[in-house]
Amino acid sequence: xxxxxxxxxxxxxxxxxxxxxxxxxxxxxxxxxxxxxxxxxxxxxxxxxxxxxxxxxxxxxxxxxxxxxxxxxxxxxxxxxxxxxxxxxxxxxxxxxxxxxxxxxxxxxxxxxxxxxxxxxxxxxxxxxxxxxxxxxxxxxxxxxxxxxxxxxxxxxxxxxxxxxxxxxxxxxxxxxxxxxxxxxxxxxxxxxxxxxxxxxxxxxxxxxxxxxxxxxxxxxxxxxxxxxxxxxxxxxxxxxxxxxxxxxxxxxxxxxxxxxxxxxxxxxxxxxxxxxxxxxxxxxxxxxxxxxxxxxxxxxxxxxxxxxxxxxxxxxxxxxxxxxxxxxxxxxxx
Amino acid sequence: xxxxxxxxxxxxxxxxxxxxxxxxxxxxxxxxxxxxxxxxxxxxxxxxxxxxxxxxxxxxxxxxxxxxxxxxxxxxxxxxxxxxxxxxxxxxxxxxxxxxxxxxxxxxxxxxxxxxxxxxxxxxxxxxxxxxxxxxxxxxxxxxxxxxxxxxxxxxxxxxxxxxxxxxxxxxxxxxxxxxxxxxxxxxxxxxxxxxxxxxxxxxxxxxxxxxxxxxxxxxxxxxxxxxxxxxxxxxxxxxxxxxxxxxxxxxxxxxxxxxxxxxxxxxxxxxxxxxxxxxxxxxxxxxxxxxxxxxxxxxxxxxxxx
Amino acid sequence: xxxxxxxxxxxxxxxxxxxxxxxxxxxxxxxxxxxxxxxxxxxxxxxxxxxxxxxxxxxxxxxxxxxxxxxxxxxxxxxxxxxxxxxxxxxxxxxxxxxxxxxxxxxxxxxxxxxxxxxxxxxxxxxxxxxxxxxxxxxxxxxxxxxxxxxxxxxxxxxxxxxxxxxxxxxxxxxxxxxxxxxxxxxxxxxxxxxxxxxxxxxxxxxxxxxxxxxxxxxxxxxxxxxxxxxxxxxxxxxxxxxxxxxxxxxxxxxxxxxxxxxxxxxxxxxxxxxxxxxxxxxxxxxxxxxxxxxxxxxxxxxxxxxxxxxxxxxxxxxxxxxxxxxxxxxxx
Numbered sequence: 017x018x019x020x021x022x023x024x025x026x027x028x029x030x031x032x033x034x035x036x037x038x039x040x041x042x043x044x045x046x047x048x049x050x051x052x053x054x055x056x057x058x059x060x061x062x063x064x065x066x067x068x069x070x071x072x073x074x075x076x077x078x079x080x081x082x083x084x085x086x087x088x089x090x091x092x093x094x095x096x097x098x099x100x101x102x103x104x105x106x107x108x109x110x111x112x113x114x115x116x117x118x119x120x121x122x123x124x125x126x127x128x129x130x131x132x133x134x135x136x137x138x139x140x141x142x143x144x145x146x147x148x149x150x151x152x153x154x155x156x157x158x159x160x161x162x163x164x165x166x167x168x169x170x171x172x173x174x175x176x177x178x179x180x181x182x183x184x185x186x187x188x189x190x191x192x193x194x195x196x197x198x199x200x201x202x203x204x205x206x207x208x209x210x211x212x213x214x215x216x217x218x219x220x221x222x223x224x225x226x227x228x229x230x231x232x233x234x235x236x237x238x239x240x241x242x243x244x245x246x247x248x249x250x251x252x253x254x255x256x257x258x259x260x261x262x263x264x265x266x267x268x269x270x271x272x273x274x275x276x277x278x279x280x281x282x283x284x285x286x287x288x289x290x291x292x293x294x295x296x297x298x299x300x301x302x303x304x305x306x307x308x309x310x311x312x313x314x315x316x317x318x319x320x321x322x323x324x325x326x327x328x329x330x331x332x333x334x335x336x337x338x339x340x341x342x343x344x345x346x347x348x349x350x351x
Numbered sequence: 352x353x354x355x356x357x358x359x360x361x362x363x364x365x366x367x368x369x370x371x372x373x374x375x376x377x378x379x380x381x382x383x384x385x386x387x388x389x390x391x392x393x394x395x396x397x398x399x400x401x402x403x404x405x406x407x408x409x410x411x412x413x414x415x416x417x418x419x420x421x422x423x424x425x426x427x428x429x430x431x432x433x434x435x436x437x438x439x440x441x442x443x444x445x446x447x448x449x450x451x452x453x454x455x456x457x458x459x460x461x462x463x464x465x466x467x468x469x470x471x472x473x474x475x476x477x478x479x480x481x482x483x484x485x486x487x488x489x490x491x492x493x494x495x496x497x498x499x500x501x502x503x504x505x506x507x508x509x510x511x512x513x514x515x516x517x518x519x520x521x522x523x524x525x526x527x528x529x530x531x532x533x534x535x536x537x538x539x540x541x542x543x544x545x546x547x548x549x550x551x552x553x554x555x556x557x558x559x560x561x562x563x564x565x566x567x568x569x570x571x572x573x574x575x576x577x578x579x580x581x582x583x584x585x586x587x588x589x590x591x592x593x594x595x596x597x598x599x600x601x602x603x604x605x606x607x608x609x610x611x612x613x614x615x616x617x618x619x620x621x622x623x624x625x626x627x628x629x630x631x632x633x634x635x636x637x638x639x640x641x642x643x644x645x646x647x648x649x650x651x652x653x654x655x656x657x658x
Numbered sequence: 659x660x661x662x663x664x665x666x667x668x669x670x671x672x673x674x675x676x677x678x679x680x681x682x683x684x685x686x687x688x689x690x691x692x693x694x695x696x697x698x699x700x701x702x703x704x705x706x707x708x709x710x711x712x713x714x715x716x717x718x719x720x721x722x723x724x725x726x727x728x729x730x731x732x733x734x735x736x737x738x739x740x741x742x743x744x745x746x747x748x749x750x751x752x753x754x755x756x757x758x759x760x761x762x763x764x765x766x767x768x769x770x771x772x773x774x775x776x777x778x779x780x781x782x783x784x785x786x787x788x789x790x791x792x793x794x795x796x797x798x799x800x801x802x803x804x805x806x807x808x809x810x811x812x813x814x815x816x817x818x819x820x821x822x823x824x825x826x827x828x829x830x831x832x833x834x835x836x837x838x839x840x841x842x843x844x845x846x847x848x849x850x851x852x853x854x855x856x857x858x859x860x861x862x863x864x865x866x867x868x869x870x871x872x873x874x875x876x877x878x879x880x881x882x883x884x885x886x887x888x889x890x891x892x893x894x895x896x897x898x899x900x901x902x903x904x905x906x907x908x909x910x911x912x913x914x915x916x917x918x919x920x921x922x923x924x925x926x927x928x929x930x931x932x933x934x935x936x937x938x939x940x941x942x943x944x945x946x947x948x949x950x951x952x953x954x955x956x957x958x959x960x961x962x963x964x965x966x967x968x969x970x971x972x973x974x975x976x977x978x979x980x981x982x983x984x985x986x987x988x989x990x991x
Contacts, residue, residue: 086895118897127895135892139910139986148906152898183986199896471672475679477922480970482929483963484684486951490959491688562813569815573933576817577951591821600829608825615818616810623813 025062026101027239028083028125028207032057033096035082038089050309052078054263055096057336060207060241065233067254067271068243069286073306075263077130080211080243084127085109085117100124102206122153126200128210132193136184142195143180146202153203169202172235173228190221194228201232207239208232214249226253247290251275256342259283262307262317265336269343279345282318316348324349372628378621386433397427398585409606417606420597425610428590433614435498435586436568442502443509443567444560450506451513452556458514459521469514476511484508485570489579496581501574505567513559520552554630561626565619572615587611587618666979673975680967684960685739689732695956696722699752702954725749726956748961753953759961762946767965770942773858774931777865778920784866785873786916790909792874793881805878812871816930820864820937827860834860861938865931876919880912887911914985921977928970 035053052075060066070076078091087093097108102124109120129135137145143166150162170177175194184192193213200208213229214222230253232238242249250257250271258268259282267280278284304321307313313320319329329348336346395402401422409417416425451473458469488504489496568587574580575588582589590611599607696719723729727739727749742748748759792801827834834856884890885908893903932944939945943962950958982988
């Protein structure tokens, strides 16, 4: 888990990313804009596991889809860039055409969707679903070679071989999740974006999934971006963690620092909600609920709920500063 | 007058909801007008033979749709036949729907052995090939056949389908909250069925009623080819039968055959589109959207009038 | 395996029950009507100018009653009927006396089954496939045009369609023969098969067109739901080509409920093919039915009704039992 992180090898960078949902009201007239991802700039280092945390509705799922390039109406990228740095080149996936994008998928970046129980075609054997993906994304496809690759991959990840000849309904929920992870990594993967990989699974199965993710990172040298509201997951496998609130990143840094010495009040609140062994202190919850992303509050978006709120918080948005090596935070309380 | 405005505006929304509905409503209304209003103006009983010169092609001044080989005016005969076919269709549809619907309600609500028996009976009638049975029965009652009797026979053979549909609707309704509330409030079975479930089932009933009319008319037309429909009464089917008997097509009397055939197509198309439109209009999901837009429009118009 | 037995046995029980009830109903209903087939027949003979003195009339009525199985009490008749039906004895046909009714039916059955299977399979495949593609590509103009066509064709009664096709393709543009199934003797020669197909084109076209409407519309409906399933979206996320998603994700999964739909629709399709046969004088069950009606041939009618019930029920149960083998979710448990 504590890999040495080479800061010079960044794999994915976003600059000022703005992704909004343009919603038409019932009357079919004026649109409303949901500021799901509002000016997000993050960098993902090669070979790390970057966690993106936050409550439901903070925009992290939208960020996941945007990072992958799965942008369909009513979702629109309004501003910013998403850059993938492969060995030879840097690609802004927001600028490429649909065909190029499909080439990039699964070769540069792959995606593990939410609720993976139901994403497998019920009438297709697992092996065939693998073959389809390989055939689509590998230039010179040969069936036997592909089949060998599949078997090797399955073994490497520790999945039983019978999985390949099964149909999805014959597998348990946890096994299906593992299959989807295997699917996402069967070709030489660079970046894997996993959206809520452990939600809806019980704790024991969760552990297995997390171990699998770590195995992928180590054995296959994948870079993983895990998006989940479950702070426990980030605590277990993330190298760095970014905390999102109301469409913005409020803190980003190495997991030790963020968990041990959070600089942003919201981060501190999230972390304190995690039960720790031996900690008998009362867990409080902050009143209120996440703000509307249609009309976000002026100034700092957390100000209506923040226990340390000051006058300036209500009027001006705090800046996003690097307060320590590779540790960023946004709050008026700082420096 | 003001009290009528709301239901009238609702009707207007329905009628203009989509081009499909508008067209089908126009079609159905013209069919009903022809059959029930215009037919009364026939100068003589159109069924009677030799009331008009035979084999006349359609002309604009005398016989709009021409005449038949038995000396009948095709136009007036057509309107009369429409009326009979519609009556037959409605009877067959309503009676079958009533039997099947009630049995389906009971099956769904009671469950257990009752449900199994009703279902097996209903399924038998679904699988039973209707045509041979229909023919068998019609042959037996040939002499006394009239529109109502024919409608009843059709109903007796087609009550199986509504049973399954209504039962599955009841099954899903049974599990919902308001059933338990009603039971705890002490309603008995009949009461629950009548007051609580019927409003939810009604949309399907309306659409089914309309499409069953098509089915009944189709069955009658089919009977007619076997000469088994009520030849005395005069329906669209019997019109076709007579035209075939006299080899209208081969002798070049195309109007005699195409008038009833075209009319059948027109009727089934109109009713089919209407039933589709009704089903879509009453679909709970789009209904909410529509009610919301209506109410928004009302509020807007009130706002505007206040300004 | 046990699950399959829990499914197969009840289904077969229902199958037997349906046949039994169906035959009983077809036995009871005619006897509830005031008309007596014997009187009918006698009247018919008188129309032809026959005169009978009272004695011979008595004898005639007696022997006819026996032929029609109308002798004795209702229960006696019923038992008699069942007993004879099991051996396939429906008595002699009146119109083709003394040929047994069963023989006439068994001669006609192969024609009906061949026409029916051919047309049903074609319309099911074509309608479902086109409906699936049209449902997937929703808004395009050609999809909408196809939908309109299906909408017009679907409610049209089989009979009307048969008449229309006959009018257009044998009269207006005389390409096809108006009647019969073949001018040659049945044999497995290419000549015969070609001739048969030539004759069978119009009746099967009539069935296929009407059937197409139904399958197109229902498939389009199913596909519009399947399109929104999570696994379809995932297929798109994986960047799979549109063809793969259309065929292997959307249509393949949408066909499953259509198989069930087929078993429900079989009764109606069977009736439809009988009508079509009658219009085109195609020597199948429908044509024989027409003959039996025109001649007041009660025995023949009972035979046709009974065999129809058995045929449709058997096809339905066959389809129902095959379904678990096709749907992988049931086949592998």
